[in-house]
Amino acid sequence: MRRVLVTGAAGQIGSELIPKLREKYGRENVVASDIREPSETLSDGPFEQLDVTDRDRLKEVVKEYDVDTVFHLAAILSATGERKPHLAWYVNMDGLYNVLEVARELELTRIFFPSSIAAFGPETPKEMTPQETVMRPKTIYGITKVAGELLCDYYFHRFGVDVRGVRYPGVISSVAPPGGGTTDYAVEMFYAALRHKRYVCFVREDTVLPMIYMPDCLKAAIDLMEADPSRLRHRADYNVTGMSFSAGELAAEIRKHIPEFTVEYRPDFRQKIADSWPRSIDDSAAREEWGWKPSYDLAATTKDMLEKLRRRFKEESP
């Protein structure tokens, strides 16, 4: 049985990964941690307030709970990173370095580090972006992700730390709001459609980006962490994707359920970031090496998101 620590657990992905891991490994065996206070969804098991830039405290928590596996989610995302580049470098690089150092020193079994499609840049082929390709991102967030992938490779080859990870596309989910990324519009649109029937979108209508729905996002992390090590030829850089669509196509899909929904397109600084990222992803390496296969397309995601949010809004204001 694993003893798991999740950093950045109060965020968009952590809020849904924690219940999934607790179901799988037992409530007491999964320690949630974040720099901020826990949300309600995290409070049914151990929680520690933990800043990943504080290596001594990280080590203390790992020792206290006898942790052998870390899902390292704490990070500053792309849009916030462009507003606060120094913070993004500090949290993303020192945080990862601290996790890898603790893993090396205390001989932890396995580490998960999510990279991102932000690791690609404008010179990267945009359609069916290959596993191995040009990696010259223009955002500080993307730079920390490429450097992070390389650091993970280094720790595996130099010190034998079994660190694994995927390059997530934009994540769509209904529990915790997204944390300041460039693909946040794809989540905000659902909330706005239900609450106000209108949305002002910060990218152009024809902006196409790869996305993944939360159940597939969690499946990717858990399946890769359980994968047979002898089959893995990559480390923290597996391309994965669920679907690709334009902002306009998402609005049209939502309109099938809420016909009066309207969207106004007013691109801001995030348009430039979106334009530097791939439109679709070739995830064949993940499919071949650890059996990756997503379940949700745009239609299934939209239907499920609207059902889940409707139920939640009803519960919140009966």
Ligand SMILES: NC(=O)c1ccc[n+]([C@@H]2O[C@H](COP(=O)([O-])OP(=O)(O)OC[C@H]3O[C@@H](n4cnc5c(N)ncnc54)[C@H](O)[C@@H]3O)[C@@H](O)[C@H]2O)c1
């Ligand atoms: N959500 C996406 O669309 C997406 C896409 C690609 C990759 N990722 C990656 O997945 C991981 C999780 O993303 P998310 O969407 O849940 O992000 P999020 O912003 O929702 O959550 C990140 C969490 O990290 C915490 N945090 C920030 N600084 C910290 C620090 N110094 N110490 C401890 N915790 C700190 C924040 O409080 C937040 O709860 C990140 O590494 C992100 O880069 C996310």
